[in-house]
Amino acid sequence: MVGAGLGWRQPMNVDEERFLGVALEMLQNGSWFIPHRAGEIYADKPPLFMWAVALFVQLTHWPTVALYLPALLAGAVTTACLYDLGRRLWGRRVGVIAALLFLATYQSYSILRTGQIDGFLALWTVLGIYGLCRHLLLGPAWHWYYLACAAMGFGIISKGVGFLPALMLIPYAYAVRKGWKGVVPMPGKAAAWWLGLLVALAAIAVWLGPLLVIVWHGSADSLAYIQEILFKQTAGRYASAWEHREPFWYFFAQVIPKYWLPIFLWLPWLVPAWRKQLLKHDGRVLVLLGWVVLVLLFFSLSSGKRKLYIFPAVPALVLLVAPLIPWLLRRWFSRRPRGRTVFAVLTVLWLGAWCARGFIEPHKEGINPHETIMGEVARLTGNADLVLVSWREGHWLFARQPIVHFGFHGNQSLEQSALWLRSHPQAHALVPARNLARCYDPQKARRVGETSRAEWFLVGADADNQQCQPSAPDKVYTFAWRHPLP
Structure with missing residues (x-):
């Protein structure tokens, strides 16, 4: 579904044109640590996504296909991780539902089919979520924790918000303190926890270390680049955005009702069910739901907002919804047997429509x-x-x-x-x-x-x-x- 029409698509928006161009210019000029756009330093984003595109260009010799492969890879890994987490936390049936629900969510389709950083960021986000869940909910498993930390480090050098999975530690700490079930206490392990920070810094150093050496021996332009990328384009942009300015409620009023379909339609049943699970002190629900809320709050507090920003919350949201789908089906269709058949047909049509759209869109858009x-x-x-x-x-x-x-x-x-x-x-x-x-x-x-x-x-x-x-x-x-x- 995500790869439908691959090979027919070409860059059609400024983000795709920019990132493909930067990757191709890297291959041409060999400046891997300081990206350029038409000879001018490009300081808006870290370079890891452009590295990935350049790698796929080298492997495929087909730039307009290589641009979309990082997000396709991220979609495959995310689907597999959600299946495995659902299986381990609730059972194989829930794992299958989680995988299908992720693919059926409109924002998954709209992000993972583009040649933009947010699709690639999903790879590191889901690896961070997966590693932390294996450690916090199914552990202790320190090797998965360190994998999550490394993924967050690589996420940061893809886009500054790659650290977001770390916010999962906040509801986890509360659940452990209050003795909730479903979470794994690990007292007396301060050194092991802090080692995760060093692992994340080591991943960041893959780019930042050589960059600092270049700046130390380089020109005023390279110094201006590091000041721009580390300060203005991260903290400065979050605190006082100069474009895409939207009100606090933007995601709740204009993004979630559309891009979190079909999950949004089920909220009248899901919210009371989550409340009951929290009253039973289910730590799994607290950690995942708490993280989704923190991600929404984090992006809502910034004045700059785009609909794709909240996509990192979708995998955790899917894990929250998937265990409740069998219950919802029983509630809706226990007295209406034909309803299950209608639901199954609608599901197939929904997924099939997205797949067909992948072949139709390139012909509809035409040549750039x-x-x-x-x-x-x-x-x-x-x-x-x-x-x-x-x-x-x-x-x-x-x-x-x-x-x-x-x-x-x-x-x-x-x-x-x-x-x-x-x-x-x-x-x-x-x-x-x-x-x-x-x-x-x-x-x-x-x-x-x-x-x-x-x-x-x-x-x-x-x-x-x-x-x-x-x-x-x-x-x-x-x-x-x-x-x-x-």
Whole structure:
């Protein structure tokens, strides 16, 4: 279901274009510890996901397939872990239900089919959950605890929130203190617990150790990178987000009702059942439910929110719901035998619809408009340098010729493009329509295509209206793919 249509899909949003481009640029320039985007340092995310994509590119020689393989791997591992945990905690039947319910949850489908970090992060999250559950609920099993700590370390260098499984220790500590059943007390093991932190730090050091050496011997740019990635893009972004700002209740009102289907529809029966289990001091339910609540609270407290942020909570939620499914079926259908048949048919149709959608979507989406635009630009200009203005990642990923830019977030890129064309009259510039007339004569511009954000025009030095007289740019970045995407 997750892999349906693999090979037909191509990068269609800015995240997928960005991460595939960064991975391909790593392979081209060999800068593995400091990622780049069109020659400029890319400091928004740690590099582990891009490493994984680059590895699959090397193995498959098919970039548009390699982009989706990390999430496909994560989906397979998550499904297997949920089956095994359900089997060990409640029985084989519950394990099967947990695996199927995870695949049937809409957010699983929507995240794991994309070429984004959150799908790959699910791999480390579920390994953290699995290892901690084997230790806290089925242990003691210190080797599983250390595996969970290592997974959290690798999760952190995939995305800063990779530490989230550690929050499971909070409800576990409460359950042990209050003597709840279903949890394993481990008194007098402080050194063994703290060793887990060292294991997590060792995993983080796989990237951070070489990075610090590079920064120590490197340039001011590498120092700026480490300051950006370790502070602004983690704690700073959480405390005061500058994009995707949403109210506290965003996940509860706009995400969960849709993306946690079908589980959301069952909450009127699930919530009272969980309450009864908690009144019976079931530590398994407390640890898992407590962790889901803490994850929701953690992301709700940040001003920046996206629907995919709460996906890490889904595996634990599935483990909470799966043991109650047989009870729900008996409650709903004990006097309506045909109801079970209807439920089974609806389940097959639900899963089948997602599988079919995987083949339909690529045909419905068509060709990435950036690929079309860059192909047309290459046809019109040959191999001439192309200056990018207010560009998106798709322009860089699908570029067929050398490109020039003044920083992805450059505020004066339009004015500086005019200055560049004056000294490089053989070059051209790709400019969005909304800014065109400020520096160029629209009558001398050629329309080359449209994306969801803008209409794009190609201009040469002859289109310069001489109205823009900027100072020389602080930095000029040049980049060219050795092997452009076909």
